[in-house]
Amino acid sequence: MEIKEVEVYKLHMKLKEPFETSFGSVHMRPVVLLRVRDKSGEEGWGEVVAGEGPWYSYETIDTALIVLDKYLIPLVLRKFKGSARDLWNLMERIRGHNTAKAGLEMAIWDLEARLANLPLYKYIGGSKRRIPSGVSIGVKKRIEDLIRDISKRLEEGYLRIKIKIKPGWDLKVIKSIRKEYPDIPLQVDANSAYTLKDTSLLKKLDNFDLLMIEQPLHYEDLVGHAILSRKLTTPICLDESIRSIHDTRAAYILNSARIINIKPGRVGGYTPSIMIHDFCGIVGMSTWVGGMLETGIGRGHLLALASLKFFTLPNDISASSRYWERDIVEPEWSLEDGYIEIPESPGIGVDILVDRIKILSEVSKKYH
Numbered sequence: 001m002e003i004k005e006v007e008v009y010k011l012h013m014k015l016k017e018p019f020e021t022s023f024g025s026v027h028m029r030p031v032v033l034l035r036v037r038d039k040s041g042e043e044g045w046g047e048v049v050a051g052e053g054p055w056y057s058y059e060t061i062d063t064a065l066i067v068l069d070k071y072l073i074p075l076v077l078r079k080f081k082g083s084a085r086d087l088w089n090l091m092e093r094i095r096g097h098n099t100a101k102a103g104l105e106m107a108i109w110d111l112e113a114r115l116a117n118l119p120l121y122k123y124i125g126g127s128k129r130r131i132p133s134g135v136s137i138g139v140k141k142r143i144e145d146l147i148r149d150i151s152k153r154l155e156e157g158y159l160r161i162k163i164k165i166k167p168g169w170d171l172k173v174i175k176s177i178r179k180e181y182p183d184i185p186l187q188v189d190a191n192s193a194y195t196l197k198d199t200s201l202l203k204k205l206d207n208f209d210l211l212m213i214e215q216p217l218h219y220e221d222l223v224g225h226a227i228l229s230r231k232l233t234t235p236i237c238l239d240e241s242i243r244s245i246h247d248t249r250a251a252y253i254l255n256s257a258r259i260i261n262i263k264p265g266r267v268g269g270y271t272p273s274i275m276i277h278d279f280c281g282i283v284g285m286s287t288w289v290g291g292m293l294e295t296g297i298g299r300g301h302l303l304a305l306a307s308l309k310f311f312t313l314p315n316d317i318s319a320s321s322r323y324w325e326r327d328i329v330e331p332e333w334s335l336e337d338g339y340i341e342i343p344e345s346p347g348i349g350v351d352i353l354v355d356r357i358k359i360l361s362e363v364s365k366k367y368h
């Protein structure tokens with residue numbers, strides 16, 4: 001296959017409510033969407049999940065646009081022949097910038113699956129069609145607000161709750177949740193807000209039967225996580241620290257974590273995600289698919305990925321209505337008994353509301 005045209009759309013989507021983590025709060029989510037076409041005119045869609053600023057990773061929506069414009073899109077239009085699976089090798093000459101790579105790589109996988117007339121989940125070798133859904137809840141102003149939100153999400157059917165923690169919003173909050181809900185599947189995500197100096201506080205989290213603590217320490221600190229993990233009984237899960245299969249192998253050898261959160265945007269697309277997924281399965285690390293507040297397009301990709309067999313824990317893939325008043329796909333992604341069902345239509349399997357995307361777009365550009 002060869003790519004004949006790439007279109008880039010930049011827009012902002014307003015989250016229903018602000019989402020606060022240890023590195024800040026987001027209300028207007030910037031979104032970059034990519035549409036690719038081959039000579040037959042068939043299309044594929046992808047989403048770049050970088051944020052407005054370099055908080056979760058060094059990438060931003062602006063750096064992604066530059067790298068796509070100057071390097072990735074020209075590379076794909078001029079040098080790419082073959083199948084989506086091999087695109088990762090071609091892109092590896094460009095260092096880093098995984099969210100930009102992933103947006104383009106995943107659009108090309110979507111196109112290839114549509115050309116094969118197959119749903120993307122099958123095309124990548126997945127088998128599960130019902131994907132267990134968890135929900136990630138941000139830092140709130142008051143504990144009562146958090147408890148109210150948790151009760152609403154449990155009513156909606158989410159199979160596990162994840163809350164964001166940071167110094168000053170941790171032990172007391174978790175204690176209050178466990179008082180109200182002693183048995184719900186619960187995990188916490190610190191987004192690197194702690195250091196080894198907080199070990200005795202983090203050790204206290206062992207009393208609350210948490211499924212895991214996600215990314216407690218600095219994103220470059222695999223050794224610190226290894227030291228911490230020897231002191232805790234709660235499993236450590238890595239998110240930001242895992243940018244590649246190389247990081248995953250290091251984390252395994254060092255015993256930095258028992259669980260890996262795989263986000264295709266963070267690692268560069270399907271091919272590296274599948275490598276990490278396979279590695280986790282072989283060595284016996286648990287894994288699940290993380291989210292980045294995606295629109296329905298990125299969400300469709302997360303679901304396809306989550307159909308692979310070693311994703312055994314509930315994922316951060318919630319229904320469209322958890323994020324948006326109105327999504328940009330139809331039908332919207334919705335929950336049934338705590339699961340999101342993947343359709344059998346080709347590609348990500350939902351209709352893309354192109355007219356709506358065009359109306360919402362602040363910038364669009366076409367490349368040949």
Ligand code: OSB
Pocket residue numbers: 056135136189191239290291292293294316317318
């Ligand atoms: O750390 O998992 C994270 C959202 C943006 C950036 C980082 C993270 C998150 C989430 C939200 O936790 C997960 C979702 O998309 O629902």
Ligand code: MG
Pocket residue numbers: 189191214215239240290
């Ligand atoms: Mg995380």
